[in-house]
Amino acid sequence: xxxxxxxxxxxxxxxxxxxxxxxxxxxxxxxxxxxxxxxxxxxxxxxxxxxxxxxxxxxxxxxxxxxxxxxxxxxxxxxxxxxxxxxxxxxxxxxxxxxxxxxxxxxxxxxxxxxxxxxxxxxxxxxxxxxxxxxxxxxxxxx
Numbered sequence: 001x002x003x004x005x006x007x008x009x010x011x012x013x014x015x016x017x018x019x020x021x022x023x024x025x026x027x028x029x030x031x032x033x034x035x036x037x038x039x040x041x042x043x044x045x046x047x048x049x050x051x052x053x054x055x056x057x058x059x060x061x062x063x064x065x066x067x068x069x070x071x072x073x074x075x076x077x078x079x080x081x082x083x084x085x086x087x088x089x090x091x092x093x094x095x096x097x098x099x100x101x102x103x104x105x106x107x108x109x110x111x112x113x114x115x116x117x118x119x120x121x122x123x124x125x126x127x128x129x130x131x132x133x134x135x136x137x138x139x140x141x142x143x
Contacts, residue, residue, distance in 0.1 A: 002109075004034040008073040022065040025058065029069060036105045037073060039066040043098045054094040062102050063088065063118040063131035070104035071114050071135045078140040081114065085134040092128035099123055112137050 013029040025046060031038040039062065041047070047058035064086065071081050094100055101121050108115040113134060120129035 002074060002076040004073050005075065005077070008032065008069065013069050013072075017065075022061065025061050027062050027065045029066075030101070032069070032073060034073075036103055037066050037070040038101060038103050039069070040099060040101045043094055043096055043100060045096060048096065052095055054098075054100075056088070056090070059090055059120070059129050060086070060088055060131070062100055063104075063120055063129065064133065066102040066104040067116040067118045067131060067133045067135075070106065070116050070118075074106060074109050074114065075137065080138045081135040082138060083133060084113075084136045086131060087133075088129065088131045090129045092122060092126065094122050094128060100128070107132075110137075 010029045010032055017023045025041065027039055027041050029039050041062045043054055047054050049055040064083070075081065101124065102118050104116050104118045106114060106116055113136060116133050116135065118131040118133065119127055122128045
């Protein structure tokens with residue numbers, strides 16, 4: 001298992017995502033350690049379906065983003081990945097003004113796959129969503 005990459009930091013992720021989909025949605029990297037990565041999103045009208053609650057795509061965008069950052073922190077140098085499977089469960093609603101905080105942790109780090117769980121809480125209180133994601137590790141050309 002590779003050592004965590006200390007170059008994958010809150011600041012480096014913030015730079016990497018500038019002007020990308022997660023940045024456009026207001027997904028913010030907050031904290032990273034060797035064990036987990038945390039991001040937040042304050043819900044506004046961009047995230048809502050017509051009924052005024054967070055759209056399924058916004059839940060996935062938040063959770064998948066932080067899961068990706070957790071994966072990047074644990075890849076061997078020069079490697080990349082692609083998502084091969086994800087499963088999202090949402091246990092509670094969220095609306096404008098709510099703060100969603102997503103914490104990603106590895107369940108498995110292998111040579112060819114990583115499995116990451118992401119837990120999302122609302123307003124620092126209860127668990128409202130859970131994402132399980134499987135990543136396929138891509139070696140650099142020639143490896």
